Amino acid sequence: MSRRPKKQAGRCCRKVWCGIISLAIATCAWSQDSTFSTTFGSAILCLDDLAPGYFYNTMRQRQRPYKTEHGAYWFKTSEQLFGAPLTEVFISDGSSQYVFVGAVSSLSPAELAAVVSAAAPAGGGFKRLSRTDRYSIFVSPAGSEIAYHGKKGKIFCRRDRTQLSN
Numbered sequence: 001m002s003r004r005p006k007k008q009a010g011r012c013c014r015k016v017w018c019g020i021i022s023l024a025i026a027t028c029a030w031s032q033d034s035t036f037s038t039t040f041g042s043a044i045l046c047l048d049d050l051a052p053g054y055f056y057n058t059m060r061q062r063q064r065p066y067k068t069e070h071g072a073y074w075f076k077t078s079e080q081l082f083g084a085p086l087t088e089v090f091i092s093d094g095s096s097q098y099v100f101v102g103a104v105s106s107l108s109p110a111e112l113a114a115v116v117s118a119a120a121p122a123g124g125g126f127k128r129l130s131r132t133d134r135y136s137i138f139v140s141p142a143g144s145e146i147a148y149h150g151k152k153g154k155i156f157c158r159r160d161r162t163q164l165s166n
Helices: 006-044 052-062 110-121
Strands: 067-069 072-076 084-092 098-105 146-147 151-159
Touching: 006 052, 006 098, 006 110, 052 072, 067 110, 067 146, 084 110, 084 151, 110 146, 110 151
Parallel strands: none
Antiparallel strands: 067 072, 072 084, 084 098, 098 151, 146 151
C-alpha cells in the first residue's frame, strides 16, 4: 500500500477546505437575496403586513440610514428584489399619515415591472395604469405601485395609517 507524501495530502486538504468555504459563501449570498425578496418583497408587493419598525431594525443592523427625507429613512443597498437590482430601500419614519416600505431600482419602471412580474409570487404582477400616459405608474392587484424616480423605477406599498387602525 503506497502512502501519499505529506505535501500532497496537505494540498488536497487545502483544496477541500477552499471548496467548502466557497460553497458556504455562495450559499450565504444566495440566502441573503432569498431572505430579502421574501421578507421585504412580500411587504413591498403589499402581500404581507407593513411593519416599518421591523424593516427599519433589519436594515439598521446592517447600516445607518444615509438620509431622512420625505417621511422616510433611506438606506443604500445592492440587494435584488425578485431578480431586479436595487440601489436604495426606503421605510416610513412615522411622520406622515402613511405607512410604507419601498425600494429604488436602477431599472426603468417598465423594466422593473416586467422583471418583478415574472419572478414574484401570485399577486405580484403589474399593469400600466394608463396606456396613453408615457409616465404612468404600474399597479399590482394587491395595491403595490411602481413609479418614476428620475429615470429609475421606485416600487412601494403604502397604506393609510388611519385605515390600518380599523
